[in-house]
Amino acid sequence: MTDQLPLDPIALSQALIRCPSVTPVEGGTLDVLVGALEPLGFTCHRLKFSAEDTPDIENLYARIGNGEPNFCFAGHVDVVPVGSGAAWTVDPFGGEIKQDRLFGRGAADMKSAVAAFVAAAAAYLEKNGPPAGSISLLITGDEEGPAVNGTKKMLEWAAEQGEVFDACLVGEPTSPETLGEMIKIGRRGSIICRLTVTGIQGHTAYPHLADNPVHKLIAVLNALTTIPLDQGTQHFQPSSIAVTSVDVGNAATNVTPEKATAVFNVRYSDLHTSASLRDWIEGHIRAVLGENATDVELEIDLTGESFLTPPGPLSDLISGAVETVTGRTPELGTAGGTSDARFIKDYCPVAEFGLVGRTMHKVDEFVDIADITALTEIYRLVIERYFAVSEASSR
Ligand SMILES: [Zn+2]
Structure with a gap:
């Protein structure tokens, strides 16, 4: 299935994993993303923010289209440290595939989800042409760190530029064991x-x-x-x-x-x-x-602070796409740690859906190749149905 896609999410995941981007180091991840997004027609802004007592961080805002609504995908390309390197059975930054699993730091949390969204956007654009609205990506390098020079500042920057977000999907790993089990609609x-x-x-x-x-x-x-x-x-x-x-x-x-x-x-x-x-x-x-x-x-x-985006159009849209692709009805949960959704919730409805988080932050972090492929299709359906609904309602 992946070879029918205009952009291969597995190869892009590997390319991102091979960039050693332990917070606050960008590690080449943004070059990889810009290299994938610009040919698709996205306008890319690399945004570097600084603050006293915290390291400078490079982030990326990319958008295709000028109109409303603006559907945003948010995620991070920084990763936590390898930890006990000797315990890994693979190179943590090798992007190795073994037995249908992609290994490496960030495979689950959350480089493969970023790659899946880029591939989904590429597939959507190839099939449908430019959206009746905009697709954007808000990619930070400061989610696993202090989160001072990342999403929060990008959102402030975007507001100053007159950028408006109408819905946001955060691609953090949300399912404990099996892809499609859980969408997060809030956080403690x-x-x-x-x-x-x-x-x-x-x-x-x-x-x-x-x-x-x-x-x-x-x-x-x-x-x-x-x-x-x-x-x-x-x-x-x-x-x-x-x-x-x-x-x-x-x-x-x-x-x-x-x-x-x-x-x-x-x-x-x-x-x-x-x-x-x-x-x-x-x-x-x-x-x-x-x-x-x-x-x-x-x-x-x-x-x-805790927050909740009450179940509604955004969670329905994501649930529907998950059901179509996996056959599972996801639970709407709020468990786990905090995420950058806590900043985004002040700007637009936000929900989180990504890969299986079982191995995140662990030694030999991996994700199933089949899950990356399925997630790409879920994201593609989310984009397609989002613009189909907004077009129908604006008619
Ligand atoms: Zn994460």
Whole structure:
């Protein structure tokens, strides 16, 4: 089937995997993409953004057509580090095919999905000619990194240029085991909390003369981790708290320390915001330590608020294409980590559908060749049906 396509998604996936683009390095990926997109008629803008304390990042915005609606595909070409290189049985940047699987860092997350979309656009254009509207790609090199000089800034740049997006499909891996199992229509929010309790240092033999912050911290953490935040909602699993560190830095066994710090991560549904969670956590601190708990400091870093694009035309469109190609009816989910969809949701309806994520970020990351081919056909149908519907409704 791939040899009937004007642009082979497998070869393009291999070419992208062979660019060692560990964040923040671009690694040649954008040359590969521009080389594929410009001959199809896309206008390409390479966008380099900088900020203090973060590395410069190169990104790409490509568009074909000037009219509305503008259907956008968003993705990233940066990858996480190889990790334990010795454990790989293949060259992580070799783009090797073995037993109908394409191996390499980024094979699943998410170079092959970027390649599939480019091949899908090529197939659409060959069959239908220019779209009654526009097709665009928003490709960042800063998704696996701090995400400061990537999608967020590209969207701001695009808004300044008068670029409007009408729908966006993010190609992150969404299916746990089998292609077509899941579309993501939202994501949980995530905050990192650093809680420090200050007491009075003392001798362990005279605890009444000291004020042990470790005991207080444990009591607060116990409340936070045993009282559920919620029971989940129709589209979200229950919100969760995971303590990642309890730090006292005390080497002595006969001294109680002055300070104790814990770090925890809250992943939350659309029932909460970072502000409401601050209130919830502070309420528990007061409940455990009393109203005058002034010796407690709570720092909260927001990774991204939770969001939901309620099921509607975009998720229906993607579900329909998935069903046609795979025969599966995808679940509409919100689980997993955050993605750049958290930035895009402020501009247009956004949903995520991509490859099987089972091996992402792991040693010997791979994706089934058949899945790349099927994903290309799914993306092609999404584009074709999107413009068929918008044309019919504008008549
Ligand atoms: Zn990814």
